[in-house]
Amino acid sequence: MSEKKYIALTFDDGPSDTTSLKVLEKLKKYNAKGSFFLIGNNITPEREYIVREELAYGCDIENHSLTHSDMRTLDKETIEAEIAETTRRIVAITGREPIFFRPPYINYNDLMLETIPYIFICGFGCEDWVPEVSTEERAKRVIDNARDGEVVLLHDSEGNDNTVDALDIIIPELQSRGFEFVTITELFERAGVTPENAKRIVYTYTDQ
Numbered sequence: 604m605s606e607k608k609y610i611a612l613t614f615d616d617g618p619s620d621t622t623s624l625k626v627l628e629k630l631k632k633y634n635a636k637g638s639f640f641l642i643g644n645n646i647t648p649e650r651e652y653i654v655r656e657e658l659a660y661g662c663d664i665e666n667h668s669l670t671h672s673d674m675r676t677l678d679k680e681t682i683e684a685e686i687a688e689t690t691r692r693i694v695a696i697t698g699r700e701p702i703f704f705r706p707p708y709i710n711y712n713d714l715m716l717e718t719i720p721y722i723f724i725c726g727f728g729c730e731d732w733v734p735e736v737s738t739e740e741r742a743k744r745v746i747d748n749a750r751d752g753e754v755v756l757l758h759d760s761e762g763n764d765n766t767v768d769a770l771d772i773i774i775p776e777l778q779s780r781g782f783e784f785v786t787i788t789e790l791f792e793r794a795g796v797t798p799e800n801a802k803r804i805v806y807t808y809t810d811q
């Protein structure tokens with residue numbers, strides 16, 4: 604019998620009209636959980652129901668900035684405003700403050716680490732933001748790299764159907780290898796790790 608392994612699928616840049624609910628349907632199809640890192644400006648009144656559905660299924664809703672800028676170029680006040688407004692919009696829907704933050708483009712500096720009171724997450728990316736990277740190639744990269752305690756970085760941005768389709772390969776294959784798909788909060792809990800902002804770690808794996 605193989606030991607249980609845990610992995611967290613995370614999806615950036617939503618909510619989107621075309622892709623977010625398709626991703627959620629794939630998660631439900633395989634009884635897998637995931638986490639969504641939202642861009643504050645994408646949380647419009649028309650899309651609030653999408654966030655509610657993600658939450659209702661048991662997914663985590665986290666912070667991915669307000670405007671998706673390279674935040675290394677921003678001053679402290681602007682960074683604080685980006686984070687606060689995105690959190691305000693998330694809490695208005697979920698009632699829960701984010702715990703995790705993903706820097707846009709994984710660009711970060713000391714000022715951001717000092718200013719943003721959340722756990723920074725990077726994650727293993729399969730270049731699923733590049734249209735030329737096929738469904739099969741995305742799936743292969745994620746499957747080949749998968750290990751216990753890993754965060755996988757994906758995108759539910761508009762029109763990103765290659766990633767939606769890749770989930771049909773990734774999830775059943777890794778489940779057959781003993782992986783359980785959990786939220787990012789659960790990933791740390793299962794690993795027995797309490798991530799601390801003060802440590803200034805940008806996590807891709809829980810054992811960093």
Ligand SMILES: [Zn+2]
Nearest residue numbers: 615616707708
């Ligand atoms: Zn992003």
